[in-house]
Amino acid sequence: MRKLPEALTNHPGQPVGLAGHNAHHDSAWKHVRGQARYIDDLPEPEGLLHAAVGHSEQAHARVLNMDLSAVRSYPGVIAVVTVADVPGHTDIGPVFPGDPVLAGEIVEHIGQPIFAVAAISHDAARKAARLAKVEYQPLPPVLTTAEALEKAFYVRPSHTQQRGEPDQALADAPHRLRGQLNVGGQEHFYLEGQACLVEPTEDGGMFVHTSSQHPSEVQKLVAEVLGVPIHEVQAEVRRMGGGFGGKETQAAALACVAALLAHVTGKPVKYRLSRADDMVQTGKRHDFFNTYDVGFDQDGMLHGADLMVAGRCGFSPDLSDAIVDRAMFHADNAYFLNQARVTGHRCKTHTVSNTAFRGFGGPQGMMIIEQAMDDIARYLQLDPLTVRKRNLYREGRDTTHYGQTIEQHLLPRLVDELEASSDYQARRQQITAFNRKSPILKRGLALTPIKFGISFTAKHLNQAGALVLIYTDGSIHLNHGGTEMGQGLYVKIAQVVASAFQVDLARVKVSATRTDKVPNTSPTAASSGSDLNGMAALDACEKIKAGLVAFAAEHFACEPGEVRFENNQVVAGDQRVDWAKFVQTAYMQRVSLSSTGFYATPKIYYDHEKGQGHPFLYYANGAACSEVVVDTLTGEYRVLRTDILHDAGQSLNPEIDIGQIEGGFIQGMGWLTTEELVYSDTGQLLTTGPATYKIPAVSDTPPDMRVTLLASSPNPESTVFRSKAVGEPPLMLGISVWSALRDAVASLADYRYSPPLDTPATPERMLTAMNVTRAWAAQQREEQPCSIA
Structure with missing residues (x-):
């Protein structure tokens, strides 16, 4: 509705x-x-060749020998190139170096391109690329965030933001809790895969049809790889069949490979990835390992916080520096942390280099404080919404841990309005009563807010x-x-x-x-x-x-x-x-x-050395209330109802904005529930298509879904017609589903225990959380037989 x-x-x-x-x-x-018309629908120019690449089969290794004779002799193959054939730059890192257009002596993840093929058909190029004989000397790989943290193995230096004296505040607080959370990554799974079509021009340049969110970067990197001035390359984007951040930097690599082959052959070249190759070869949302240490009083009000966010960046920096920065900026989400420290680590692993994804690290950063809100509530035997409301930013408690003052205080009003319109309090009582009488099915309810900063954290991009x-x-x-x-x-x-x-x-x-x-x-x-x-x-x-x-x-x-x-x-x-x-x-x-x-964009700045500044022009706000039902025998669950109230300022197009809110919520829900990236012990991605990687289906949409735009909330900043951004913020509304699942599991211990639940919250993880919760309740009954029902 x-x-x-x-x-x-x-x-x-x-x-x-x-x-x-x-x-x-x-x-x-x-x-x-x-x-x-998308890239693969464009009329094919005369003489079109098709590209494919040969992949590394090792997570970390030295290439000792590469025999490409069988590749070159395969019927239909016109050209085969390696990094030695690049006339210009060989590194196409978008911000920092580290992304070779084709790997050279060292490979750093399974699936890394090491040579490229141009053939007369897509099928011939792919089949030929598989015939290479590569001899490797394996090197020790680092595959997990935990191992990277232990070895201090980072793609960029760690960073800290701090306000006040958090250590003292934590020591002096009446109550103190610590916790940790593994937040899974996410595949973009855009409908249109990565694709480009590159045509040589009459004067030695290139015209690039690209499915990219950043055509100027494609133009620049193609020019650099070919060693020509930027004005010799033109890039065009009519539309993409989805992007979600996955085509911000990742599309450039395809364009550079296709342009290199077009340069060598003098022919137009199309390069499109199959779904499996796309998932293996391109970056994803960073998975994170986060920790919290919070001090609070009897009312649940935070006195101090020490938060850590560590993103698995993969083998190269890509955009990870800014992504982990944004995770740090949003580790507070909607709450005044008081005396606080936030530390961010950029962990290097020998896996594909992770990249931008809707929210750009913000969602992963928010997760740890939302876990803390639930944990504080269970510890104090309060409703989680009560704890959340008490800690919301408001006048007098409106400065972030990085020094930006929040000037528009919509959050208390927005949360109050949604609490009333969703009938939260009555439903909370009904659900608690239902859970006491229902031995198998348990329901959960959660209302979570979001505060999301709008602006690029790299100032020059604004x-x-x-x-x-x-x-x-x-x-x-x-x-x-x-x-x-x-x-x-x-x-x-x-x-x-x-x-x-x-x-x-x-x-x-x-x-x-x-x-x-x-x-x-x-x-x-x-x-x-x-x-x-x-x-x-x-x-x-x-x-x-x-x-x-x-x-x-x-x-x-x-x-x-x-x-x-x-x-x-x-x-x-x-x-x-x-x-x-x-x-x-x-x-x-x-x-x-x-x-x-x-x-x-005016007003924005950030002093990285001090960890303080005004990195965002304004904040977008929203809140979601989700109700779930869980089968405690199987771990399976359904989302029954979701109410959303979102702040779009003075919306430019309400119908378009509501569509973005609906889609963002479902994508966020999928990230936290069904979408699981699974790697082997050697670093091989095992979930390479819809048979093994599960995005939400239409049937997963809450049957009762109510979306409303917040009325009378024009942007106080001079944005276009006082509107607010709507692209990324709604994704984080999906956190309400994860919190509701924890709420349902907590009912197994009469809401006295806050269950651990890493994401995605698959049925298997739900069963584990329920077993842990039941074990805790049983232990409490043995130790205090009168205190647990």
Whole structure:
């Protein structure tokens, strides 16, 4: 059930489809009809070759010899290349070095590309790549976070954020608890796998069709690998069939390999990964090992906290430095930690290099404090929601452990509203009564909040450009640096432009993101796509409008203040002119009808040495209340109902935003329940497809799901039309399901024990948690027979 704010339909006298109103995704009908073209749907150019790579079979080894003669002689093979054939840079690390385009003497994970093949068919390239004979000298691998922590084996230095004197606060607190949690990783499992199509240009450059969230990075790295200026490479992204962060850096490697083969052969090259190769070869959400040490009083109020988050980064830095930073920034989630220390470790392992995934470390960081909230509640025999509410950020308790002051205090109001609308208190009593009478099935309930910072933590990425063109018939063409991966960014920015000129949305067309239209773009990530590109597009519109207003005032003999744009018309004094006619008149009088726009996020900074700063422009907030039922004989469970109240500010498109909230919640629920990445003892990924890796199905959606946008919460910051980002924050609403599962298990000990439950909370882990809880309850009955029912 969706509940949209009032007044979302366009009023008479207003253009259709302006920002703040519902509008369909611009490609919705193309998706439904199968007309939307992805990389593998593009017409194949003449002479197209297909790429594949040969993989390392060792987690950590020295390559002693590589015999590729059988690969080269396979029918249909045109070229085989190794790292020795790279004319330019061999390292394509996005921030720090460590990612070879093809491995050389040393391999550092099973599945690492060591050579590439171009053949006349996809099948021939894949079969040929399997014929290589590689001799390895195995080297000792490090495969787990625990081993990396023990050896202090890191891809980047560790980092600490601290406020006050947490050690003293912990020592002085009336109560103290410690705990730990293993948080599993997650495969992106986008519908469209990694793919690209690279065509050589007539002047020695390359045109790259890429399924990437960061076309400018693809452009730059392809140029560097080929040893040519960046202007010799153009990259284009029309759409992706899902990204979720998995195409922020990972797409560049494919483009570089395909471009290298295109350079060697002089032919266009397509490179697409099978699902199994995609899962083995590309990075995932970091799994984390987290610990907490918290001190608190009888009311559950935190006095001090010492938190540690350790991410398994894989063999290279990739984006792990910033990802672990964000886990540290969000280790407080929605709660005032008081005197606090947060330490983050970037653990190196000989596994595929993990990468960005929706939330970018924030979800993993939040998990440890949410565990602590539940554990404190069980320890004090309080409702977990009571403990959470008492510790929420609010006035007077509003400075984070990294020194940023929270200026908009929506959390207490938001949680109170959801508590009431979800009927939490009555359901809590009903569920407790149900569990006392039901020996096999147990129900659980949890209401968890989120506070998520919006901005890239790398300051230079907080910028965007746009290009707006108005044609003589009044139609408008828009191009910006954001990429469309199904999230509705294109339609939102089009709505911004339509609103700027007060014309129907149908007049605005958004074209494919291209590096030769808007240069040096930031990735579409960090939930900032609408914020950055919307403001850049609005800036371009305002520049055009300034010229049009000046022209109208002169042409119609009125003051500039008397010129306004409304309902597909331009009003100048007492005259009204149709928009298209006015644009034609302006063109005939040689008035500029195009402009670029630019935006840089203000106010943000972070001193890494001090661990203090203002890294986020603002925070998005939300809360979810989930109810589950668990079969204590099998460990299986169902989510029965979820109520969500989410803060989207002044939403640009409520229907699109609610769709993002629904999808984000389900993806977060899947991360914490069914999606399990399993590795062998040698570092081989064993879950390489839908038969072994289980994303949520439609049947896993709560049958009763109620999503509402928080009313009257415009962003106090100067974002585009006071909206707030909606991409990543909803994923963390899935934490409510994990907490509800713990609540159900805790009922086996009359809610006096907080069960351990690593994620994903598979039925096997649920059974283990229930066995541990029953054992604790039995021991308590033996020691204190009158205190446990």
